[in-house]
Structure formats: C-alpha cells, structure tokens
Amino acid sequence: MAQEMVTKADPADPMLEGLRDLASDWSADQEVFKSVHWGKAMMWIFLLSDTFIFSCFLTSYMTMRASVTEAWPNASEVFALTIAGNSIPLILIAIMTFVLISSSGTMAMAVNFGYRRDRRKTAALMFATALLGATFVGMQAFEWTKLIHEGVRPWGNPMGAAQFGASFFMITGFHGLHVSAGVIMLLIVASKVLRGHYDRSGDYSAVEIAGLYWHFVDLVWVFIFAFFYLW
Amino acid sequence: MNHATTPEIPADATVHEAGAHAGGQQHPIGVYLKVWGYLFVLSAMSYMVDYFQVQGIMRWVLIITFMLLKAGLIVAIFMHMAWERMALVYAILVPPLCLTTLVALMLIESDYTLWTRILFLDWGG
Numbered sequence: 575m576a577q578e579m580v581t582k583a584d585p586a587d588p589m590l591e592g593l594r595d596l597a598s599d600w601s602a603d604q605e606v607f608k609s610v611h612w613g614k615a616m617m618w619i620f621l622l623s624d625t626f627i628f629s630c631f632l633t634s635y636m637t638m639r640a641s642v643t644e645a646w647p648n649a650s651e652v653f654a655l656t657i658a659g660n661s662i663p664l665i666l667i668a669i670m671t672f673v674l675i676s677s678s679g680t681m682a683m684a685v686n687f688g689y690r691r692d693r694r695k696t697a698a699l700m701f702a703t704a705l706l707g708a709t710f711v712g713m714q715a716f717e718w719t720k721l722i723h724e725g726v727r728p729w730g731n732p733m734g735a736a737q738f739g740a741s742f743f744m745i746t747g748f749h750g751l752h753v754s755a756g757v758i759m760l761l762i763v764a765s766k767v768l769r770g771h772y773d774r775s776g777d778y779s780a781v782e783i784a785g786l787y788w789h790f791v792d793l794v795w796v797f798i799f800a801f802f803y804l805w
Numbered sequence: 806m807n808h809a810t811t812p813e814i815p816a817d818a819t820v821h822e823a824g825a826h827a828g829g830q831q832h833p834i835g836v837y838l839k840v841w842g843y844l845f846v847l848s849a850m851s852y853m854v855d856y857f858q859v860q861g862i863m864r865w866v867l868i869i870t871f872m873l874l875k876a877g878l879i880v881a882i883f884m885h886m887a888w889e890r891m892a893l894v895y896a897i898l899v900p901p902l903c904l905t906t907l908v909a910l911m912l913i914e915s916d917y918t919l920w921t922r923i924l925f926l927d928w929g930g
Contacts, residue, residue, distance in 0.1 A: 592891040599892035607893050618897050629904045633911050640915035643922050643929040650855055668852045675848055679841035682883045689831050782830060782885075789883045793876055799848075800872035804855055805865075 611779040614786065621790045624752075628794050631745050632801055638737040647733035649803050653717070667803045670713050671795065674753075677706035678792040681760075681785045688781035693767060696781060700764035703788065707757040714750045718743075745798055752791050759784055830885045840882045847875050 599606055607615040639646055650663040657665065684699035721742070728743050730736040763784045772778045851871040854864060881887040886894055922929035 596891040596895060599890065606896075608890060610890065610893055615893065618893065622897055622900060625901050626904070629901070629907070633904070633907055636908065637911040637915045637918075640912065641918035641922070643919065650858075664852065664855050668848075671848050671852070672845065675841070675844045678844070678879065678883055679837065682837040682841070683834060685830065686832065686834055686837060786884055789879055792883075793879050796872055796875045796879065800851065800868050804851060804868045 611777075611783070613779055613783045617783045617786050621786065624790065624794075628745075628748070628797070631741075631748060632797060635741040635745060635802065638741060639735070642735040642737055644735040646735050647731065647738045649805075652721070652733060653803065664803060666713060666717055667799065670710055670717075671799055673706050673710050673713070674792050674795050677703045677710070678789055680706065681788045685782045685785040688767070688772070688778040691773065691778070693770060693773060696778075697764045697768040700760050700767065700781070700784075704757045704760040704764065707753050707760065707788075707791075711750055711753050711757070714746060714753075718746075741802070745802060749791070749794055749798060752794070756788050756791050759787065830888060832888075836882060840878050843878055844875055847871050847878075851875075 599608060653665075653667050654661045654663045655665050656662075680699045681703045684696050684703060687695040687699060721739075725732045726739045726742065728740045731739050763780055766772065767778075767781065772780060848871075851868060854867045854871075859867060880898075886898070
C-alpha cells in the first residue's frame, strides 16, 4: 500500500520527495537522523533547548516593557558613546555586532577548511574567531562598567523604568556567558586541530559542531540587537 | 522561515551535496564570503534605522525584516541547514514555533497588567 503511494508521487517534485524522506526517516525502526554525525544532532538539540531559554528571557523582557507605566530608557541614548566630542548613538553596540558577525564569518571558513583537511588554516581561523569573541566579551565588560557607574542596577536606574536594569543584565549577561564558554571551547578544539588530533581520527566534525554553537551565539545576538537595543 | 529566505545555492554546491552527508559539509568558500558580506550590509542597515531615528511602524518593520533576513542567512548557510536532511531541519525549526503561543499569551497578560496598574494602582506609582 505504502509502496503504491510512493510510486504515484511525482518524483520530480523536490518538496514531495523531501516529505517522503521525512516520513520514512521518522517511521523507520532505527536511527532518525541518517548520516548526520551524532555529535552534530546532539548539538542541534542542545541549541534547540537554548533557543527556548533565550526566548524566555526575551519574552519576559517584552512582558515587562509592555506592562510598565514609566517610560522605558532610550537605548539609543543609554548606549551612546562620545567619540572626539561627538555623541554617537548606539555606536558601541554596532561595533560589537560587527565584531561578532566577523567572528561568525571566520568560523564558517574554519569549518570549510577543516573539511578540506587544511590543518593550519583551520586552526588559524579558529584562533581568529576566539580572538574576536574575546574582544566582544571585553567590550561587553566595558559596557557593563559604564552602565554600573551611571547607576544602572537590576532593581532600578536613573533613566526610567526600573525593569530596564534587570532585563539588561540578565539578557546580555547570559549571552556574554555563552560567548565566554564558546571562546574556551574554540581554543580547546583549535589546539586539537593544530596538534593533528582530527587528522589521526580522520573526522573533522568537531570543528563543525563547535561552529554550530558559535553561529548560534551570533544568531542570539541578532535577536538581542533587534529587540533590546533597536526596539 | 529560512526556506523562504534561503539564497540561491551556486550550481557547483549541488555537486558537493551528495558527498556533504558522507564526509561532512563541503561548499565553495565564496558562498561564505558572500553571506558574510550580506550580514555586514544588513547589520549596517539596521544600525542606520537607529542612526537616522526612523520611528513608528516603519522602524519596527525594518528592524524585524533585517533581523529575520540575518537569522535566515546564519541558520541556512553558516549553520548548513539548507543542506541538511528534512528530518533534522523540521526537528529543529518546528518546535520553536510554540514560542509564538507564549509571546501571544504574555502580550495579553502584559496589557492586563498595564491597565491594572493605571486604573487601580495609581499609574503603578
């Protein structure tokens, strides 16, 4: 019966073919994620759970911001920096965004060179990624220091709604923690690449798995940038 | 969402696709450089929204559009979702849709809280 349905479907339609694969993969009495490295599947599932954690933070931020009667502090002014006498709005956050996106670019290329078995280029690009990540965390530390000096606390601030501080420290703090953990993980994997660990095992998947985590950190920043800093 | 925003994959990428699952993802380096460029441009444009103080509906439309385009590019190309099997793609991308329910519920709740504060708690202060 099932065989009949399969033959009836138009084989030229990639969507139908994909759906057929989807149904047979999930209904097959064996592994679901065929030819996907187990570590990669597990990293994706971890990232899915992490998506829910960050979404909870961003949703509670939305709830707080939508329910306060006081004015929400203007992020454009709060995060402005005075450079050469001119106050430029949100400039630090913009630079942080570019740093993180660049680190994602170098990571994507590291994964590519990893699968080409180019040990030196892979390690170099991963160290560059880690360096950009560390720069990001450093700039975040600067930002925290600046805001704490200006009197922003989790329970209140001089600029407006008291909930601003709680959202800011919670969301950027948790993201910064992820970046820091990512930098450590990148350094470990990169040094293993350099020592030829993955050439001996013949499997460079660890680089791609580390890359997945790193890109996710960048992905979360895209949402934080849009909802917390630009909104 | 990344299905809609997935940029076209160069023809030679499909050659690698068969081998992509066996020996890992293998795509021409140009794809990554191009996406990197797109992400830079999109980030610059979303910063411009703030710099030129675009306000009102236009601000939210632009912010959300740039955000979704960037997220789509990162997930589809950098995280290789565009080349993964459908079983994995759906297992990862469908569950987060539940979050729209949470967001909708909390929007209603926050509206209720806001009006409670205004009407019964003397504007919350």
